[in-house]
Amino acid sequence: MQTNQVIKNIQVSGIRRFDEAISDVPDIIKLTVGEPDLPTPAHVKKAGIEAIRDDFSHYSPLMGFQELQQAASTYFHQKYALNYAPSEILATVGATEAVATALLTILNPGDGVLLPTPSYTSYEPVVEMAHGQVIPIDTTHSGYKLTPAILAAAINQHQADHLKAIILNYPANPTGVTYSQAELAALVTVIKQAGILVISDEIYSELTYEQPHTALATLYPERTITINGLSKSHAMTGWRMGFIMAPQALINEMKKTHQYLVTSTSSISQVAAIEALTNGFDDGPQMRAIYQQRRDYLVSRLSEIGINYLYPAGAFYVFAQVPADFHGTSWQFATELAHAAHVAVIPGSAFGATGEGWFRISYAASQTALRDSMNNLALWRAETMSK
Ligand SMILES: Cc1ncc(COP(=O)(O)O)c(C=O)c1O
Numbered sequence: 001m002q003t004n005q006v007i008k009n010i011q012v013s014g015i016r017r018f019d020e021a022i023s024d025v026p027d028i029i030k031l032t033v034g035e036p037d038l039p040t041p042a043h044v045k046k047a048g049i050e051a052i053r054d055d056f057s058h059y060s061p062l063m064g065f066q067e068l069q070q071a072a073s074t075y076f077h078q079k080y081a082l083n084y085a086p087s088e089i090l091a092t093v094g095a096t097e098a099v100a101t102a103l104l105t106i107l108n109p110g111d112g113v114l115l116p117t118p119s120y121t122s123y124e125p126v127v128e129m130a131h132g133q134v135i136p137i138d139t140t141h142s143g144y145k146l147t148p149a150i151l152a153a154a155i156n157q158h159q160a161d162h163l164k165a166i167i168l169n170y171p172a173n174p175t176g177v178t179y180s181q182a183e184l185a186a187l188v189t190v191i192k193q194a195g196i197l198v199i200s201d202e203i204y205s206e207l208t209y210e211q212p213h214t215a216l217a218t219l220y221p222e223r224t225i226t227i228n229g230l231s232k233s234h235a236m237t238g239w240r241m242g243f244i245m246a247p248q249a250l251i252n253e254m255k256k257t258h259q260y261l262v263t264s265t266s267s268i269s270q271v272a273a274i275e276a277l278t279n280g281f282d283d284g285p286q287m288r289a290i291y292q293q294r295r296d297y298l299v300s301r302l303s304e305i306g307i308n309y310l311y312p313a314g315a316f317y318v319f320a321q322v323p324a325d326f327h328g329t330s331w332q333f334a335t336e337l338a339h340a341a342h343v344a345v346i347p348g349s350a351f352g353a354t355g356e357g358w359f360r361i362s363y364a365a366s367q368t369a370l371r372d373s374m375n376n377l378a379l380w381r382a383e384t385m386s387k
Contacts, residue, residue, distance in 0.1 A: 006128050013121035014350025018331070022338040029373040030344045031361045034173060034317065036235035038290065038364075040272075041283045044234060047275035048268055056267040062259050063251075064091025068270045071277040072243055078281070080205065080215035082226065084245040090254055091273070093265045095203045095229040095242040100126050101261060102199050102225050102244055105254045107132040112161035114154055116146045118319075118348065118355035120173045120201070135161060140354050144175045144310055144319070148186045155194045165197040168216060171204040171314025174351045174360040178314040181214040188219045198224045203242075204315040206233035206284030209292050211313070217245070225250060232316075233284040234276045239269040241276075291316050294363040294370055301374035305381055316364040319348070322357050325385065330359055341380035343373040 011017070019032045039045075063069060069086035076082040092098040099122055107113070109131040115123055117136045127134045137154045139146055146168075155163065168187075171178040179187070191198060200216040205228060217224040229242030242265075244254055258264075276283065298318055302309050309320040322333045330347035337359075338344045348358030363370060 006131070010125040010128060015121055015346050018334060018346055018350060019344070022335070022344045025338050025342060025344070027342050028338060028344050029342060029365075029369050029376070031363070031365050031369070031373055032344045032346050034232075034315075034362050034364060035237045036232065036287065036316075036364045037366055038235045038287055040235050040239070041276070041280055043279055044236070044272050044276045044283075048239070048272035051268045051271035056271050058267060060091075060264045060267045060270055062255055062264055063087075063089070064264065065267075065270050065274070068274050068277075071274045072245075075277040075281070076215075076226075076228065076243075076245065080213060081218050082215050082245065083221065084217075084226075085248070088245055088248050088251050090244045090251055090258060091265050091270060092229070092242040092244055092258065093262050094231055094237075094240045095201060095227050096122060097240075097258070097262060097265075098227040098229065098242040098244045099123065099199070099201065100129075101254050101257045102227065102246075103127055103130045103132065104261075105250070105257045106197060106225075107164060108162075110162055111164035112158055113164060114151075114158075114166040114196075116168070117353075118144070118174060118351035118358075119167070120169055121350060123167050123169075124352070132164070133161065135163075136352065136354070138354050144172075144177050145179065145183070146187060148190045151187060151190045155190065155196075163194060163196050165199055166191060167199045167201065169201040169203075171208055171213075173204070173315055174317050174346070174348070174355065175310050175319040176312025176315045176317045177310060178208055178211075179214070180211055181219075184214055184216060185219055188216070191220060196223070199227065200224055201227045203227065203229055203232055207288055207291060207316060208314040209288070209295065209312075213314075222247065230273055230276055233287075234280055235287065236269075236272070236276065239272060240265060241269050241273045291363065294365075294367065297367070298361065298363050298370055298374070301370075301378070305374070305378045307377075307381075316362060318361045318363065319358055320345075320361060322348075322359060323381070330356055334359055337377070337380070341376040343376050343380075
């Protein structure tokens with residue numbers, strides 16, 4: 001049967017494919033999927049339980065409950081000085097649906113979307129599903145960050161490609177890098193000249209260790225589509241709660257896409273989200289302190305073992321380099337690491353061609369898992385290097 005050609009050409013993400021491929025390895029310590037091991041805060045769970053008892057078993061309004069839109073508006077204003085009216089906030093099925101709804105709404109066939117790489121795995125397939133074209137921007141020679149000069153060059157080079165938008169993600173998955181306010185302001189100068197939209201995926205905004213997070217929409221409110229959610233900040237991946245925040249005219253268009261994809265996100269999760277946003281202002285910072293300790297531990301062990309890495313300023317990943325004495329791809333390296341040392345990480349190639357030669361370690365894992373995995377890695381390196 002002839003099914004859709006675009007879907008035929010895309011694959012389940014390398015993160016999930018690799019994770020599944022090594023799941024049968026006995027005693028495997030998984031530092032793969034980017035999901036908090038910490039529990040959802042107790043007060044949020046309680047709100048979810050009460051929502052079930054109170055029969056929140058019906059559809060919500062398409063945009064989400066008004067009380068949720070109001071709570072999100074206040075929360076994101078207090079956290080990041082964002083100025084979205086409640087009506088400019090759409091509740092989505094995680095940031096995943098937010099990315100899809102945003103791209104499916106703004107793109108016409110053939111439109112170009114700039115994407116700094118290596119990048120999170122969902123952007124490219126969704127651009128393709130929307131019949132747009134991804135224009136990758138290699139950041140490997142600029143510390144895995146976009147610079148105004150590199151961005152201006154890419155925009156110049158692709159004048160003829162119907163440039164519609166750029167996707168930014170910071171703190172970034174998989175590299176853990178983030179941008180300062182001054183760096184963002186310099187990028188915005190170039191973006192403004194080009195007049196393109198920005199899809200700013202700030203799902204890791206609570207997890208910055210060196211400097212406070214600057215929301216892009218504080219610098220470029222007129223054309224920024226902000227994506228955020230509760231998966232990482234409140235350890236709520238399974239609740240599937242995300243948000244798109246954008247100027248009213250754009251949100252009104254996205255509401256239609258959202259309706260025909262999902263109708264609305266779970267009513268129960270929305271009630272829990274109202275609690276998280278209203279009374280969980282400090283939940284994120286408490287978790288951040290735990291991740292920061294783990295990050296510091298992990299990078300000091302990697303340094304000891306002699307593995308190079310990018311210094312992670314945010315999110316909960318370390319992007320590390322496949323050792324030079326390993327002759328093979330990042331996929332082969334991660335496979336061997338899984339089988340020989342029982343440590344599972346994600347091959348860098350899962351994040352695009354520019355991720356080759358690297359691997360991603362998630363430290364959203366217990367201190368015991370981190371300690372054991374680093375001990376195993378150290379032993380394995382010592383054994384392989386002495387051969
Ligand atoms: C950069 C980025 N965006 C979006 C998502 C999806 O988040 P959600 O669980 O809210 O769908 C992830 C999850 O890992 C991510 O890393």
